[in-house]
Amino acid sequence: MTKKIDVELRNIQKRFGDNTVVENFNLQIEQGQCVSFLGPSGCGKTTTLNMIAGFLEPSQGEIWVKGKLMNGVPSNKRDLGMVFQTYSLFPHMTVEENVAYGLKLRKVPSKQIKERVGKILQVVKLPHLADRLPKQLSGGQRQRIAIARAMVTEPSVLLLDEPLSNLDAKLREELREEIKRLQQVMGVTTIFVTHDQEEAMYLSDQIVVLDHGKVEQIGTPWEIYNQPASEFVHQFIGKSNRISGVVQGTKPDEIELMTESGIKIVAQQRQFAYSSGQAVSIYIRPEKLKITPTDIEKREPQQSSDTNSMLAVVQYTSFLGSFTECIVEANGNLMNIRLDSTDPDMLLEAGSMVKLSWNQKDVYVFSAKES
Numbered sequence: 048m049t050k051k052i053d054v055e056l057r058n059i060q061k062r063f064g065d066n067t068v069v070e071n072f073n074l075q076i077e078q079g080q081c082v083s084f085l086g087p088s089g090c091g092k093t094t095t096l097n098m099i100a101g102f103l104e105p106s107q108g109e110i111w112v113k114g115k116l117m118n119g120v121p122s123n124k125r126d127l128g129m130v131f132q133t134y135s136l137f138p139h140m141t142v143e144e145n146v147a148y149g150l151k152l153r154k155v156p157s158k159q160i161k162e163r164v165g166k167i168l169q170v171v172k173l174p175h176l177a178d179r180l181p182k183q184l185s186g187g188q189r190q191r192i193a194i195a196r197a198m199v200t201e202p203s204v205l206l207l208d209e210p211l212s213n214l215d216a217k218l219r220e221e222l223r224e225e226i227k228r229l230q231q232v233m234g235v236t237t238i239f240v241t242h243d244q245e246e247a248m249y250l251s252d253q254i255v256v257l258d259h260g261k262v263e264q265i266g267t268p269w270e271i272y273n274q275p276a277s278e279f280v281h282q283f284i285g286k287s288n289r290i291s292g293v294v295q296g297t298k299p300d301e302i303e304l305m306t307e308s309g310i311k312i313v314a315q316q317r318q319f320a321y322s323s324g325q326a327v328s329i330y331i332r333p334e335k336l337k338i339t340p341t342d343i344e345k346r347e348p349q350q351s352s353d354t355n356s357m358l359a360v361v362q363y364t365s366f367l368g369s370f371t372e373c374i375v376e377a378n379g380n381l382m383n384i385r386l387d388s389t390d391p392d393m394l395l396e397a398g399s400m401v402k403l404s405w406n407q408k409d410v411y412v413f414s415a416k417e418s
């Protein structure tokens with residue numbers, strides 16, 4: 048069964064004077080989905096959200112919400128819930144009054160207001176704070192109340208603009224769990240703006256990766272991570288190790304590469320086509336590199352027939368609990384490797400020699416950027 052489309056952007060563009068800050072933005076969001084706009088500062092995330100919210104009009108294109116054209120419709124007539132980075136609670140009103148505000152505006156009978164506010168405060172697990180003023184709450188509690196206030200009117204769409212960015216790391220994690228739970232319990236179609244890739248992956252059904260006002264890729268977190276549409280997307284999502292190289296030859300499903308230091312790498316052909324002699328950037332993620340300690344005395348020199356492996360020297364390791372991060376130097380490249388922190392063989396000392404190896408399916412190749 049096909050789901051209803053709650054939000055649709057049709058070829059949206061936004062210009063400020065001569066400066067185009069959003070272009071050719073096309074998107075469909077299904078009912079109940081959470082979609083993140085992800086990208087570095089200035090890529091156009093907030094501008095796009097503000098167009099959906101009705102704070103800005105697009106220079107071109109159409110915005111549809113629940114089958115209605117929104118262009119020209121004032122913000123307060125768009126049936127949206129909004130939460131911003133800075134806490135936007137009314138300081139002189141109690142928590143209960145803050146949450147009730149939108150319902151009062153809609154002239155909901157007071158008995159119903161009491162019930163709905165009580166219920167949503169239960170959902171955000173803060174019913175005991177109903178009589179407090181915002182200044183008597185912690186940052187995390189204030190953001191939860193702001194979310195409750197946005198959700199209590201049961202909006203068609205919930206817009207969240209970096210709601211976690213003023214919170215410390217632990218609280219961010221707690222609150223993103225909370226938002227995920229609320230979003231699933233309430234089933235509200237949600238757009239989440241963030242520059243934090245982990246947050247976007249955690250919360251979203253679909254991620255829109257933006258760079259300089261252009262949509263680089265739209266996909267599930269799995270697709271964005273495993274099938275990046277561009278070098279920008281691959282680099283922006285998670286850590287990766289980059290090596291420069293040249294294409295030696297191509298087969299229908301393989302690319303043969305040579306690094307600047309003469310290491311042979313074979314990669315799987317993905318969606319891009321390559322030709323011999325082409326300069327490329329080669330990437331392998333830290334968790335895809337296997338490491339084998341090598342006895343420095345008995346070690347074999349690098350064999351010219353070796354592919355997808357290289358010798359390296361450990362620079363340092365950092366134990367991080369669930370994994371150990373290891374930095375090695377290989378032919379002038381510093382490489383980051385994620386090790387099993389419970390394996391005693393992986394307690395590697397600085398200066399020790401190791402062999403790195405990897406599978407060809409884990410190599411990503413992108414055409415080198417012209418500088």
Ligand code: ATP
Pocket residue numbers: 063068086087088089090091092093094095242
């Ligand atoms: P951040 O993560 O820093 O909030 P963002 O991705 O949300 O960034 P936007 O705030 O959408 O980025 O800004 C996109 C671009 O549009 C930036 O280059 C910004 O300087 C520009 N911009 C935003 N608002 C205006 C405005 N009112 N007038 C002119 N330029 C603007």
